Each structure stands twice: as C-alpha cells, then as structure tokens.
Amino acid sequence: MADPIKGRGALTNRVERFQALQKAPVDDGWPGDGESDAPAWVTSVTPEQARSIITYNQSPDIGFDRSINPYRGCEHGCIYCYARPSHAYLGLSPGLDFETKLTYKADAAALLRTELSRPSYRCAPIMLGANTDPYQPVERRLRVTRSILEVLLEAKHPVSIVTKSALVLRDLDLLTQLAQQDLVHVMVSLTSMDAALKRLLEPRAASPAARLGAIRGLAEAGVPVGTLIAPVIPVITDSEMETLLEEAVAAGARRAGYVLLRLPLELKDLFAEWLHEHHPGKAAHVLSILEQLRDGRLNDSTFGQRMTGTGIYATLLRRRFALARRRLGIGDHDFSLATDRFVPLRAASPQLSLSL
Secondary structure: OOOOOOOOOOOOOOOOOOOOOOOOOOOOOOOOOOOOOOOOOOOEEEEEOOOOOOEEOOOOOOOOOEEEOOEEOOOOOOOOOOOHHHHHHHOOOOOHHHHHEEEEEOOHHHHHHHHHOOOOOOOOOEEEOOOOOOOOOOHHHHOHHHHHHHHHHHHOOOEEEEEOOHHHHHHHHHHHHHHHOOOEEEEEEEOOOOHHHHHHHOOOOOOHHHHHHHHHHHHHOOOOEEEEEEEEOOOOOHHHHHHHHHHHHHHOOOEEEEEEOOOOOOHHHHHHHHHHHHOOOOHHHHHHHHHHHOOOOOOOOOOOOOOOOOOHHHHHHHHHHHHHHHHHOOEOOOOOOOOOOOOOOOOOOOOOOOOO
C-alpha cells in the first residue's frame, strides 16, 4: 500500500472506471538515487467553459431541486467525500487527482445572470455546496462563489450554503444583506472535535475550532446558521454526535441535520485503503457495520435510505440525534426562505433597449 502524503486525504490515484488501462507502482529491483519518483501532487486549477450554471435534481432525499457547484474537485481532500467519483467524468482519478486537479467555472456570474433572466425561470432556493465546497482554499483567490452571491443578492434570490470553511465569514457583507430579506441560510458541517483525526480525514479543511468560530460569527451577524454532522462514520466519529451538536448550539447554531457515510463507486476502495492505513485495528469492524447499514453492501443509492441507512444501528443513530436535538432545543436542518422577493435580471446584451 502507498505511504500517506502529507496534506492529502487519498493514499493512491486509483484509476477511474472509464479507463481500460491501469497503472501501478512496481519495484523493478534497480537501485534509485534516493529521490522519490512519485509526483509532487501540487494543486492545479483550470478554468472550465460551462454552458449552464444551475443543476437540477428530482431527489426526494434533499430539500432543494437546484444547485450550483463553482468548482469540480476539492482541495480539502476529505477522504469520505461522495463527490470523488464525479472526477471520473473528467477522465481523472477520484483519488489524488480529485484533490489536486481542480476546475472552476470562470464565467459563473454571467451564466447565472443569463439563466435568472429567462422568462421561463421560476424562483426556488439554490444550494451552494451540494457537491464540492464553495469555500475551498482556491476561492480565496478566485472568488467565484462571491461573484455568484453578488448576482443572487441583486436578484433577491434565496440561497442555502453548506461549507466546512471559515472563509464563509469573508462574505458577511453579502450574507447579512441576504439575511435581512430572509434569502439565505448557512449550514457549517462538523465531523469531529478531534484535531488529529480531522487532519487525517480532512487534511486541508478548517479546524473544528475554526468551524465553530464560523458558526459564531454568522450567528452574531444575524445570518441564520445551523450545523450538518456529516458524515457520521461508524466506530470512528459516531460517538461524537451529541458533543458536536452541543458545541454547535453553544456557538449559535439553530438547526441541525446529519448524514451517514456514503461510499459510492470508487470511494469504497479509497476509503477502505484509508481505514487499513490509519485504523487497521478498526477497519474490519467499520466495514462490517457499514454493510449492516446498507443491506449487506458498502453502498446503497436507494432514495429514502442512502442518507441514513437501515437496520438497528441506523435506528439507534436516528434516535440519538432526535433526543439530542430535542434536549438542546433546536430544529431540523430546514430553514424557510423567501421566494416572493425575486426580481428577474436583464441578461447582458450588446443590443440597445427600446425603453425610454
């Protein structure tokens, strides 16, 4: 098995499912020069020319029917990220490529303006962060997410945000204006209060303390904020569920939800590699419980089951979460947002207006 790479979550660059040929490191017996032949895994970011910006879905498991993903891939490097397999559609690996070869929608604001100007458009909350984090490290420089928020504010369009980054506080000037019109809510995801475990699970994501600071900063600014305990990993993080909720509520969270670990496609093998490397004594136990939760498989994409699992263990998690939420006096993860304030935008056009 490959050695861990500092600052990266995946151990390998597992070949994506659409490639016929696979590559694997082999010791040929010849002495080297003492230097590693492995790539440095420096992050690269490439602009993507998208034809549309809003993605629609019909899933009954999530509380929104449209989302925007400013970035493909995520430098946070969370080993559990269910978005990893989507990198295969770019001809890249869901492993280390997902963390190091990123693309961004350079013309996101212009595309959004065009879509919101269409006469057929009907307003409903847009989710930012449904796939990869809209506030991952490259956002500090590229500001794609901020440009999207600027357009949404101009259109008085509701938006919900999920992030594990304290960078969200940079945009308090926009978020507070949206909040004053009931147009935004933010969910800050928490996984563990153990900083050492966090560095293995989410090597380039914000620390637990920084995320609680983000919740506190949003709440103090009047921005509706909650927490998403995600993912809940059996044996590894599940014991922290109540503690995470208590810390989040103390910081100002007023809503909460949770999502059980999901392991679609290539993610099953990537996560198993990570387990055997970092928790070899627990790996078999973790995988066994996951199979119990997924009807004998490591993943189940069935609507109504994929987020919370089935069976005794899943029931126990649901009851624990419900009791903790009731004890702390907080609601579920749904916030109501206004849709009647929406103002259709005029699309950018070189043609002169006929109006006086």
